[in-house]
Amino acid sequence: MNNYSKQREAILDVMKENRTHPTAEEIYKLVLEKESQISKSTVYRNINILVDLGKIRKLNMTVGPDRYDYLYKEHSHAICEKCGKIFDFYYDIDKDKISNELLKQIEKNIDINSIIIYGICEDCKSKNKE
Amino acid sequence: MNNYSKQREAILDVMKENRTHPTAEEIYKLVLEKESQISKSTVYRNINILVDLGKIRKLNMTVGPDRYDYLYKEHSHAICEKCGKIFDFYYDIDKDKISNELLKQIEKNIDINSIIIYGICEDCKSKNKE
DNA sequence: ATCCCTGCAAAGAGTTTGCAAGTAA
DNA sequence: TTACTTGCAAACTCTTTGCAGGGAT
16 A cells, blocks of 8 residues: 555645545545546545545544545644534644653553544534524 | 433433443443333434533544543543544643634634544554554 | 556445324423 | 424435456556
8 A cells, every 4th residue: 555646646636735624525526626537436545545644634523524634734623513614723732741641541652643622613602592 | 302201311321321432323222221112213313412412422433433421520532543442531621721722813712512632542553563 | 467556336334314103291 | 282202214424345457566
């Protein structure tokens, strides 16, 4: 698993050009513009490979299909559990401190990939009151 | 949506008695012991209601079906993206500080429900090397 | 040659939904 | 008697997989 593949290349390009946290389906549609013959299963397969290679990140969603993010720069995500909106933001999370705490409490080393804030955004909150 | 229902009660009981982060399927099997006639769709429906009511929390998994957690005590989760193991731990996350940062950066108020650490546990890491 | 790759179509996992009937307030 | 609930089965969404052929090294 590491050969060249122009389909895989195209998917990674799409992810680089696209900072909208697309779903697999959305990635598929975007890649179609470059590789008009690509199949959806190839897209799914290569997304998984790119996640395994650490080139892109999977965002586990409460709502709807999972989304993906290109790791252009260290940043954090806040996700609304109601509408699924994803907010990028920068926050200096002390991974080492959390790692140490984990080691102390659960006696395991965890390689931290990301920290995700789940909550309810103000739009959904006000909708609930209506 | 708030009437009494012994099925819903039974599901909540199962969640209270069970701190193993069960999947919907596992909850179904556990509830069957109390309510031998309950159907799977009722379980799914009520899990969603209990999540909406804020009684239980949905844990968005990278691997396998989503899992649920009863909110017996404020705690954090670290989830292995490879094997799906969930580790409970305590960490004093400054929600107010993060909220303020979010407000500053994205100009939205987010009600933070939970913060989840995603990573790779040491067992999976050593397996990869084999 | 060998290994990884692809498209296609079919299958799979997990979850939601429409409906007619039942239960609570 | 109104509003919410249930079980059943079918539908649905998202993702993975087997296979036969194609491409890279």
